[in-house]
Amino acid sequence: MSPARARTSRSDIIGAARDLLEDGGLDAVSMAAVAKRVGVRPPSLYKHFADRDALIGAVATQAAVDLGDACADAVEAAGPDPTARLQALAVAYRTRAVAHPRATALLFAGIAPAAMPTPESQAEAARPVLDVVASIVGPAQALSAARVLTAFAHGFTSMETAGAFRFGGDVDEAYRFGISVLLAGLEGEGATSARS
Numbered sequence: 001m002s003p004a005r006a007r008t009s010r011s012d013i014i015g016a017a018r019d020l021l022e023d024g025g026l027d028a029v030s031m032a033a034v035a036k037r038v039g040v041r042p043p044s045l046y047k048h049f050a051d052r053d054a055l056i057g058a059v060a061t062q063a064a065v066d067l068g069d070a071c072a073d074a075v076e077a078a079g080p081d082p083t084a085r086l087q088a089l090a091v092a093y094r095t096r097a098v099a100h101p102r103a104t105a106l107l108f109a110g111i112a113p114a115a116m117p118t119p120e121s122q123a124e125a126a127r128p129v130l131d132v133v134a135s136i137v138g139p140a141q142a143l144s145a146a147r148v149l150t151a152f153a154h155g156f157t158s159m160e161t162a163g164a165f166r167f168g169g170d171v172d173e174a175y176r177f178g179i180s181v182l183l184a185g186l187e188g189e190g191a192t193s194a195r196s
Contacts, residue, residue, distance in 0.1 A: 017029050160175075
């Protein structure tokens, strides 16, 4: 394999696009900017991606895979206790979202269909969340509970990375408090469902 081909590998291109995204937002991700970042001419990128939307879609898909893997690893490491698993998942989500805020935001952005993560990668990213909450509230309420948990974690980390928490206080403690409140609510719902 020639050095030029190695520089234009699909994974290198996705990595360069992700770095540009994190540095400058979605508008910073152009085929020309990515090509410059990997050291090739822009037409070389079209061997790997049909257009910019396809490239953004690959970045979003990789973000979903990375987030899902981080959450699944954290849940597995937490052991069998549902409370510990949910707390570990929430910490893993926050860690990933704070480290890669713009890539994580792509998972929830209103973007062109071709620029969205694949449905398979979205399902894999959601699987650890659904599994953990199902063990607390039961399968009938798992989707609703997963949406509430995701909305809290994403909303909190989006505000955190935007610098919106300006009134002082311990942001880590605020996140832990939010998760404990959600967990108490989910456990209460789980107990109610078990009695029904």
